[in-house]
Amino acid sequence: MRTEALDRVGLVFTLLDANGSGYLSSEDFQLMSDRVVAAAKGSDESAKRAMSAAFAQYWSTLAAELDTDRDNRVTFEEYTACVLSPERFDRTVEQFADSLAALGDPDGDGLIERPVFTALMTAIGFGQANVDALFDAFGPDAHDRVTVATWVRGIKDYYGPDKAGIAGDHLVERAGA
Numbered sequence: 001m002r003t004e005a006l007d008r009v010g011l012v013f014t015l016l017d018a019n020g021s022g023y024l025s026s027e028d029f030q031l032m033s034d035r036v037v038a039a040a041k042g043s044d045e046s047a048k049r050a051m052s053a054a055f056a057q058y059w060s061t062l063a064a065e066l067d068t069d070r071d072n073r074v075t076f077e078e079y080t081a082c083v084l085s086p087e088r089f090d091r092t093v094e095q096f097a098d099s100l101a102a103l104g105d106p107d108g109d110g111l112i113e114r115p116v117f118t119a120l121m122t123a124i125g126f127g128q129a130n131v132d133a134l135f136d137a138f139g140p141d142a143h144d145r146v147t148v149a150t151w152v153r154g155i156k157d158y159y160g161p162d163k164a165g166i167a168g169d170h171l172v173e174r175a176g177a
């Protein structure tokens, strides 16, 4: 595995551990869901419900696929399995890419507006400058939107053990770099 890949999963694990317990649990996803819904000021109630449901789905997928010892916690070792054994976890990465991307498209039109993307990603804990750089790397259209398919592909690449120099690496760069 390339160091870029390890840096990427290490960062995302740290951010997903919203309560800082050192492992992932349903509480982390509840905390993130509350943060994201609070940040999504432009979204109506049904969109917010869709986001909450998508976060719950994201955790369910992670727990079902990666909680190897079934203790309702996903440790860093359990989490990195999806990157270390990509052939075993193709389907898993695809499922959580779909769940995460669904968060950015609460109205289901297949497009993600920058403000929604920024609110979501900064609520998860990524830096504002990193999120902007990532969105730019996705090549937004004239209305400053990217397709859900673009983001899904970006998420899959993010978990690719041999990928380097990809859009997702913008998330790992230090601010200003």
Ligand SMILES: [Ca+2]
Binding pocket: 016, 017, 018, 019, 020, 021, 022, 023, 024, 025, 028
């Ligand atoms: Ca936690």
Ligand SMILES: [Ca+2]
Binding pocket: 066, 067, 068, 069, 070, 071, 072, 073, 074, 075, 078
């Ligand atoms: Ca576990």
